[in-house]
Amino acid sequence: MSETKKILTIQDISCYGQCSITVALPIISAFGIETAVIPSAVLSTHTSGFTDYTVRDLTDDLPGILEHWEKEGIYFDAIYTGFIGSIEQFGYIKDIINSRLKPDGIVFVDPAMADNGEFYNGFDQDFADTMGELCKIGDYVLPNTTEACYLLHKPWKEEFSKEEMLEMVDELSNFTKRHVILKGDTHKQDKLGMIVLDKDETPSIEFVYNDKIDHVSHGTGDVFASAFVGSIMVGKSPTSAAKIAGEFTKRALEETIDDPEHTYGVKFEKVIPEIYGLLDSI
Template sequence: MAKKVAVINDLSSFGRCSLVASISVLSAMGVQACPLPTAILSAQTGYPDYFCEDYTTRMKHFRCHWLEMGQHFDGIYTGFMTGEAQFNEVFSFLDTFHSSSTFLLVDPVMGDDGEAYSIFTPQLLRQMKQLSARAQILTPNLTEFCLLTDLDYQTIAGSATLQQQLELLIPIGIQFCQNNLQHLIITGIRSMDAYGHSFMGNLHISGNQSHFYNFPQKGCSYSGTGDLFASAIAAGVSQGISVEKLIPQIGKFLVASLEDSLLHQVPRNDGVNYEAFLSMLSPKHFI
């Protein structure tokens, strides 16, 4: 029987992100995606304008019906929240379905490139900290990790070398993992080598251990890459694949998708051309 992951995220018709990304990645990796929409959008929020219908008041109907059906999930993955009220619905969902046999992956969507998104408020941050405290896997980008830990983003990102960034991040990350958290993956850490080549890396911390994975940076920041990454992590963990095996192959998948998007001059808001490379996430690549 296929593993099942409940994906609590928005559905954006354009932008190749959120539930669109999650459903295709989980399916390609042999996992059943069970979507619970937080909002329905005509296009992701990076576009100049869009239609958005908040789904907060409808989320309880999914939870109650799934409970009546006797459903069980191998994993729960949370992404974009429309605002503070929605967290109560998510906490109720976790009270119903999160157990010792069901992992929780939280992608704490709050900002990027040192800037918080327009939905961000101090109350949202407080609730995101509460949600993150219940997670077994956390996938913040550097901006979001700084928000969660009250770090100054410019102090980290402005460090002269990658080594200096890691020396600041690793002790705080290890401390962050001392309670419930099993895997902290900080994404989007930028660096440059001696020849001027740009790289984008992910710092994985588990217990007292840390490992940094570096990949060539391809073009600008595209919509949906974080969703693709977190979805692949959720799918792989539900299949029993180690995070250490997952991160390098997911990185190769994202680099290939970015290269193709640059080749075809895809606008950043449209997301990356990942569809042709989903075979790179086949379970056979993680044996």
């Protein structure tokens, strides 16, 4: 029997709102990957569209978790970081990666800190610069255009030309050891796309598109990143993984679009049974 791969994801728990760990854990697990978690914070809801939410920072818990895992000899085939609660956590997260990742392990960094031209509540340029240092030890970095602009100290705008997107990817290549997946390409009508930079052996750049769904919901980036991570972990190429994750996210949006009350997340749960069909067809 082949050994089940193990992945650790480090991001927040939003108790309500279909994002972060409550998205990553079921989606990655559905790919047959054993998924462990370290919560960076616990929030009563996510921060988009809700007010007066509670937040408990868990920075002080990280070194104790690492110490226990070192005693138990727990290692991971991959580590995937998402929403990080504070600048102080970055040092602890690097310690966890250096200590608990297998020698041939993979690091995924989703620099979840901004969207639509603005930082999430509580983040700033100092946070982005520190995030950039974490990205540099990542094998896969998955920013949207807003996050890319903050990483690169560039002004953000609603639409970028194909040439501008390629320029950003080129500059972002300095922020990763292997691959960049830049989300938010809108220059093709009625499509939403991403650019995939593969730096292994023969470097390549590919555009990947999905039909654009006219519905705005929180958490699509987390859904995409989780499906991408799962696809890579079962052996898909970066481009194939981007196609699978994009299609999975599109279908989740399609399941959500007829429910105008459901803007706090997407109904990804309804699409989980389709994962193996996507793996077989893409």
